[in-house]
Amino acid sequence: MTDHLTIAPAGFADAGEILTVQRAAYVTEAQHYRDPFLPPLAETLDEILAVLAGPATVLVARAGHRLVGSVRALVDDAGTAHVGRLAVAPDQQGRGVGARLLAEVEAACAGRASRFALFTGAASERNLRLYRRHGYEIVGHRPDANGISLAVLEKRLVSPAGSDA
Template sequence: MEIQRALADDAGEILTVQRAAYVSEAQLYGDPFIPPLVESVEQVRKAIETGVTLKAVDGGRIVGAVRGTLSSTLSGTLSGTTCLVGRLVVAPDRQGQGLGTALLRALHDQVPEATAFDLFTGHLSEGNLRLYRRLGYRETRRERMDDHLTLVHLRR
């Protein structure tokens, strides 16, 4: 398995993996219209072109991906670059094999200029929360979206 920078031409295959990976999340929250499931291939292509998107490739097949978007902050005496982590996905048949960990670590390495990494997940997504905490992410706040979803925001 190799982790590489994604290319715009990878958008369709990454979207396929993304949709397969997020079906369980949609079922967990009882919502088939969560953003990762309704995103278009054009939106994925744009994310690849404008941010840092990594793909995990095994035998020519994309089996996982993660996105990072950089933003600079300047408030008072604090300044820095934050990487917003998004769409960490692993093909269902490859979950539990360390690919999510490898992808997140590779993203951390790809953007050394980031002084912080921010991400969020749903409050019922225990596996995601365990992974993020194991990699040094700490909860910063919770945001209630509606009756069935509270987002847990984390930072590393």
């Protein structure tokens, strides 16, 4: 576990570092799929600033003053929180930062969401392992805009009344 890790809502001032961490983190995915135009890599600073304007929840992880990770989630009208852009700086991966970000973005949405949804490359085994460990199950597959096969995963919260069954 990374020492002195803090997780907090992102502000506009974090946009540049989010862009930098996101681009660095997703390069390995781009190499894996031989596609340098994966949406997280093609996203611009202005697009990140637009996301930060709301209504999405955007969290950042800091080790000391350094921004080392980010994640976002948007809750739709049906109560599904769409989690995305989970990214950790390459030299900080494998230390629990991604797991903390995932748990905290779920907690930030929990009052508004009964279900969490996310996707990852169908061949990204380590990502799939991380999500399974956090209670996600593969519910389907679909191609992304560039034709890469994505695994769609969901996690349902148990409703106290059992009314969302």
